[in-house]
Amino acid sequence: MKSLLKMTWMEAKLFLREPVGAFFTLVFPLIMLFIFGFIYGSVPPPPGSDGLGAIDVLIPALSAMVIGITGMMAITITMATYRENGILRRLRTTPVSPLIVMAAQVVVVFVMTALGMLLLVSAGKLFYHVQFDGNALSLLGGFTLGSLSFFGIGFILAGLLPTARTAQIVAMVLLYPMLILSGAAWPRELMPATIQKVSAFIPLTYVVNLLRGLWAGQPWSDHLLDVGVLAGMLVLGVVISAKTFRWE
Template sequence: MTVAAKLVVVQTKRTLREPAAVFFVIAFAPLFALLMGLIFGNDPVPEFGDRGYIDANLASITAIVVAISGLVVVPTDIVTQRETGALRRFRATPLRPLTYIAADVVVRFALSMLGIAVMFVVGILAFGAHAHGSLIAVLTASALSVLTFLAVGYALAAVLPSQGVAQGVGNVLVFPLIILSGAAVPLAVLPGGVRQGAQLSPLTQLVELLQGLWMGQTWSENSLPVLVLLGVIGLATAVAATFFRWE
């Protein structure tokens, strides 16, 4: 077994031992979909264009999940490991930071996609939601979203000095971005100026991509959101690789 493979195994075991990580990475998405479905049902209503709540919003839940994970869970976890000295032992080894980050990203990516996939299963089987477009395309966009916000999470972890700061910054960022993204509150109900400003957020672009593909749009019709997310991945990865430190 290669060093990278061993590190993936170790990171998987460590992540699964963390209750918060298990909840937000795996369980939160399907539980949120189940709760919203039980509260609002999925009967067609005019507010959602004669679609049900789950039909209209299921794909958008992905954006909420990845935002919480990337802006709060990941940086807080990594900074906490640094503060407690859990990362220090790697400094004495020839292991490069990029190898550690790659293994951790693989684990978090796989577990996040598991939770998102279960969320779609819950929405489809329990509430009769259905993709008007390609479900494979929606899942591919979900994978892109996970990678984007994992990169953001590592960039934040690389530059934030402490667990308290990581939690504070994450919470300050995540709730306004979710509200302004259209994932929690339809953008149509927001003032025009706010809607225009919200377009600058990568989370808003992500919601538009997910909803567009869910409703049957093509990738070419969503080229701007894709380019924005790829740009965020590139920038955040560069920051994480440049400033990541063991202690």
């Protein structure tokens, strides 16, 4: 327990000392928000959107983007680099278990992801007076499910790919289309209908749907498919990442 606390605290410090990771988790989503806010901020809500404007829809979508970035980039790159550089090799000679190493990553990246979302929501409230119709606890629950189900992808990629460099490239190649097609970085409604069909095959879509729904105050029962897919990903993620973990 003591080693888990120490390691989590250490990883948190290391995360914040790494400017690129901290930028993409905490600053980049805000920049996206301000760009969209500049374009759509003054557009009145379109008819049939329950009075929700572009920014109101954008906050939960951008939160899903943060989840995609931290799950697939932060975890993948950190774990793959730790293995390639022999950092895990050094840890292997101590009594510390791989579970503690992974748990510390999960806690730190989850807290950073949550911080990223908190910044988005605060900026939305402050500058765009966003409308939040949901329940905060419920939203936190959906956010937690979405985050943990995506962290599994990061651990699996790090476990399967041979080097940190390939892990980084594969993660980027997978992530960027996912951000666009899922509607996390760009309102899905603005895309052609055929492309919207593709989004059903993109895991991040289910995070976007769930968060947007919970943000708008819809009940969980409206999102059983999203919850089912994400829960399935979470279970698979835990099982496979435990199997693919390698010290070196």
